[in-house]
Amino acid sequence: MLLRMSNLFLRTLREDPADAEVPSHKLLVRGGYVRRAAPGVYSWLPLGKIVLENVARVVREEMNAIGGQELLLPALLPREYYEATGRWEEYGDTLFRLQDRKGADYLLGPTHEEVFTLLVKGEYSSYKDFPVILYQIQEKFRDEARPRAGVLRGREFHMKDSYSFDIDDAGLQESYDKHRAAYIRIFDRLGLEYVVVKATSGAMGGSASEEFLAVAPTGEDTFVRSTGSDYAANVEAVTTPAPAALPVEGLPEARVHHTPDTATIRTLVDLLNDLDLGRDFSEADTLKNVLVKTRVPGAREWELLAVGLPGDREVDFKRLEAALEPAEVALLDEADFAANPFLAKGYIGPRALLDNKVRYLVDPRVATGTAWVTGADRPDHHVIDLVAGRDFTPDGTIDVAEVRDGDPSPDGQGTLYTARGIEIGHIFQLGRKYADAFQVDALGPDGKPKRVTMGSYGIGVSRVVASVIEQSHDDKGIVWPREIAPADVHVVGTGKGDQIAEALRIAGELEARGLRVLVDDRKGVSPGVKFTDAELLGVPTAVIVGRGLADGVVELRDRATGGREEVALDAVVERAEAACRA
Template identity: 40%
Template sequence: MTGGFRLGYNPAPMPISRYSQLFIPTLKEAPADAQVASHKLLVRAGFIRQLGAGIYDVLPLAKRTLTRIEAIIREEMAAIGAQEFYLPALHPAEIWKESGRWDVMGDNMFRLKDRKGGDYCLGMTHEEIFTAIARDELRSYRQLPQVWYQLQTKFRDEPRPKSGLLRVRQFTMKDAYSFDVDYAGLDQRYDDEKGAYEKIFSRCGLDFVAVQAHSGAMGGSGSQEFMVKTDAGEDLVAACPRCRYAANTETATSRLPAEQDLPSLPVPEKFATPGVVTIEALQRQPYGVGAKRQLKTLVYMADDQPVVAVVRGDHDLNEAKLQTATGASNVRPAHPEEIPGLMGAHAGSLGAVSFTKCRVFVDLALEGRTGMTTGANEDGFHLRGVDVKRDLLAHGRLADLRTVQAGEGCPKCDGTLDVFKALEVGHIFKLGTKYSDSMKATVLTAEGKEVPIVMGSYGIGVERIMAAAIELHHDEAGIVWPLSIAPFHATVLTLGAEPELAKAAQEVCAALEQAGMDVLYDDRDERAGVKFKDADLLGIPLRIAVGRKGLAQGAVEWKLRSGKDVAMVPVGEVKAKASELLATVK
């Protein structure tokens, strides 16, 4: 666009959208299994219907909102020079095997065979496909940088679909990929995408925070998530109100106060603890060992190889941090039957003192601790007087393993951390050469040297933006859409059945459309109260009611969904006032 405001979706003038002719299947009650606001309201307001577990039909109102969101994304992608593609959702197995992720993705990937027995999958993401195009088409540094993106359907065999559009098996993602000759270029593209994401989410009406994140199966040297604070979220974010430090608890760190330790014994001393298999039991008399003086020892499988993780008794192990420490593609807790053969005892009596049968990782919070107590790797026995440096780190190594807790010290300032639930709406990654190395995507530098292309990957969940907006903007009556992504900007209704009211309402509709608004004309033969309730449920930002008393004075009722006040506005001023309202959209 060359001037004026950018709304995200401004179709050519259309005939008036009449409520009586549209498919808007509203419900009085939400589904019994709906737990979060966005799920309840999207169903009640006639935006979606469930086809199967984690699979939803997108109905016309939702499609209008999603189209607005996609238009905003396209504008901001164009602003940083990104070019739009549309790639297949059906992928041959070979290309995923090139990157090594065919096995890594495990049961999360939908897999199928064609009639000839060939292996295929439904794409969860498109790193491999875009890398293959770059490998085949890019030859020289002169062709770089490139930023490519698409809006495409993705598939994930989610084991526990729930919360409406927040945990699904089929979803739409804006995934972008950058290609550079060096890491300086990657840093620039990463910053460009971050800036574009901030504009996209702000324009969509989201209150968000960018947090340090875990890269997971995507790999790479670093990543950030864009999170919306809501109880509907399934991620936990640690944030400092004072210095704005923020990180997913999968990567967050904190300051802990120093502990007053007991001296260690010359060698750890074994003592009987019959029936004691929990941290809490060891705290009780006659033992009286506080949780902060206990070592919690856990056995995990990292890419099917056992590892031992040790954290303080009152701390929780963070599996994502353990995955980072081990460098594994996947980690899982060891099954109970897998533990005794490795450790010599069952869970509850485990320890890592002088243990050398597998890799041992010790949490950073335990560095320098003395006089500690841990399991003896013998059922019914523990060891006391343990010196972490002497007894564990001679064969193990320190790593950040624990999950931070609210109230702990900020790692960046002298503030304290808040921990809250949040919903991920976007994620950006510095992939580096993870995919170009494995898939042999190279270019020639100015000096004629062949180097792997340096890549970044950047994703946005389109339906998640819609759901997140509802989680942030709703009340007891229904949705309260931000103007920029509402399915209609305004709804016009009559407070009676007189022909002159209908005529005036259509004139108001025309004035609003001339101002650039999409208008829903509620022409149904219903009581005014029903129309008001439906307008609130649907969340239309502006409601204009045409009634006999007001019209006698040449005015109509003007009410914003986000407020309670009703104003009488002269009919001749509706267009100008609507234009003024639209101009507030950034």
């Protein structure tokens, strides 16, 4: 079906929309691909619908190739399913909740673990039924606190979600690996530059999990990569190599110094160096003890937790939350300090913590045999040469210090640096959380019931569209990879009637050869406007039928390289087809 711009429901804009900050948002709106219907809620206009469907097609093909079976589930779901797994509450404000005319509670599906689990429970009962991979491509609803960046973070968006069901861990690992491989094929076909990072599992409640991040400076997710390998990880998942334990014999005794007005580490280090103690001190030689409080789900009382880490590092709160999950974590307030007078603010040391039974976890760098400058538990005093494993023994380690550019890569090759990305895919080994909630068992070969184990896997289909643009655009517009472009070729007839007629003829021939064709057959629109629109819309190959037509010549343009080439009129169909199929 020829897409004719003379009647296509498409109006391009010259100005960026006022609310747009990132390139994909600007270009999708300016190119007439999407229009905003409400905050975080978008309508897909004809060309946008085509691109969205193209991404869905690639996803569908690769899901089918790993044996995935496509279903279509409703968006409107009863509360009881999500209550059974605790997600009715856990999702908090992010869940759209509503009531029907009888007052029954419903929600709009944010993901569909519960419903797929119940479906499988309803149909399958024997180990012979497994494994099975089910998926759908469908609207999802999440009431994001800050919908932003157009379709990059919407409140109603398009997602492929799939679910694997296996009878044992080895099967789950296989289903997971299949998805991982399918995702790599999908994102490769879409021409995306991406990394696969180890992730924490978040609210989904699983164990192993990886995220696919499209590399983009506009991404919301921070991750670290190595200079020396293809290591990449979410900062939450970075592990700090623990130094080997050192012998404590022969180390100097710990001793307390009067260190007035040294509530900050910088002032402390300066003072120590002024004291001329025979060696130089740096912030990395100090042991900072950060107090927080935590509460496990269902508990009423908060519990104190102290984190000890080198003074040159901050606690990364995201890493802390991930490490303590599913417990909550919060900072102390004045009332907490008042209730615990042994906490000498600015001068807290391991002694008072351990003496008062505060749970005390330290950074892996605080290994046995390392000596530290730290608080002496009274104002204006610090202790020097306090040795871990000799003078104090923490309750364990916790790896929540900020990760910095230049830190060694956990795989021992190269150093880490920070980059930003957009989460386009996520694969989880959920394990038995949902099967337990709904008691999904399969009768094993031994006649005994066996609890099934699950994986859940998502691709943000609409977000992928935006991610492609984030990576593939220039100052003139979008540069679509061919696989998802709204058309293979854009035939532009400039100005005169016979140029437009010839453009339509060429477009018809290209279409007859199986190409998807957009043709600019608008009358009364200047060549300049048509060229500008063609670059904005971003179709990979363009054929310009302009003034050269009188001499039997048209122009072939490549959107990605900017290359232009004059082609004889009678060769253009052949040449354009070759370019499109290259």
